Amino acid sequence: LGGVEDCEETFVNNMLEDDASLVLNECPLEYNNDDETPPTTKLQEIQALLQSAPWSDFLTSPGVWAMTLAHAAKNWELYNLLAWTPTFFSEQYGLNVKESALFSVLPSVCGMVGGLTAGNAADYILLKYVGDGDNNGDGNEAIEKRTQVRKLFQSIALLGPAICLYLLSNLPEQAATAQVLLGGAVGLQAFDAAGFGAAT
Numbered sequence: 001l002g003g004v005e006d007c008e009e010t011f012v013n014n015m016l017e018d019d020a021s022l023v024l025n026e027c028p029l030e031y032n033n034d035d036e037t038p039p040t041t042k043l044q045e046i047q048a049l050l051q052s053a054p055w056s057d058f059l060t061s062p063g064v065w066a067m068t069l070a071h072a073a074k075n076w077e078l079y080n081l082l083a084w085t086p087t088f089f090s091e092q093y094g095l096n097v098k099e100s101a102l103f104s105v106l107p108s109v110c111g112m113v114g115g116l117t118a119g120n121a122a123d124y125i126l127l128k129y130v131g132d133g134d135n136n137g138d139g140n141e142a143i144e145k146r147t148q149v150r151k152l153f154q155s156i157a158l159l160g161p162a163i164c165l166y167l168l169s170n171l172p173e174q175a176a177t178a179q180v181l182l183g184g185a186v187g188l189q190a191f192d193a194a195g196f197g198a199a200t
Contacts, residue, residue: 154195
């Protein structure tokens with residue numbers, strides 16, 4: 001809504017205009033009925049906001065659906081792994097509760113390291129691939145390059161855990177091998193911090 005009178009643009013994500021989804025437009029609500037008075041209560045403000053939202057645009061946007069599905073896949077994998085890891089080690093490897101809990105810590109640590117690594121790696125790639133943003137190049141080309149980097153990291157975040165879990169399906173003989181594969185699944189899943197996570 002850039003250029004619309006009385007609208008204010010706010011850039012998020014390091015104050016860079018690197019993706020259309022990262023621009024928040026703050027515009028006064030328009031009322032269809034000239035006789036209608038502006039909302040006076042919070043409930044009326046919320047109702048007016050919900051009625052003015054472009055719901056059909058949201059529901060038909062491929063970008064919104066891609067982010068929704070990626071988010072759902074990520075959360076399903078992550079929370080199932082974290083919730084069932086102690087039971088897995090207990091039932092498959094006969095570990096007691098204390099040992100099973102210790103083996104269950106590594107995936108969480110790997111997730112933290114994976115997310116931080118992905119963010120730093122994406123920033124480095126963007127700096128080398130896109131530049132510092134001060135050049136007078138084509139803005140659309142820079143947005144396309146940033147989108148490609150995000151897609152790369154999102155692909156790693158979805159395919160990496162799938163490979164680790166496929167290898168885990170053969171039930172390694174050693175609990176440590178299973179721990180490394182589960183850690184790899186959660187650590188690679190955290191690469192979505194530089195994928196769809198950067199656009200939300």
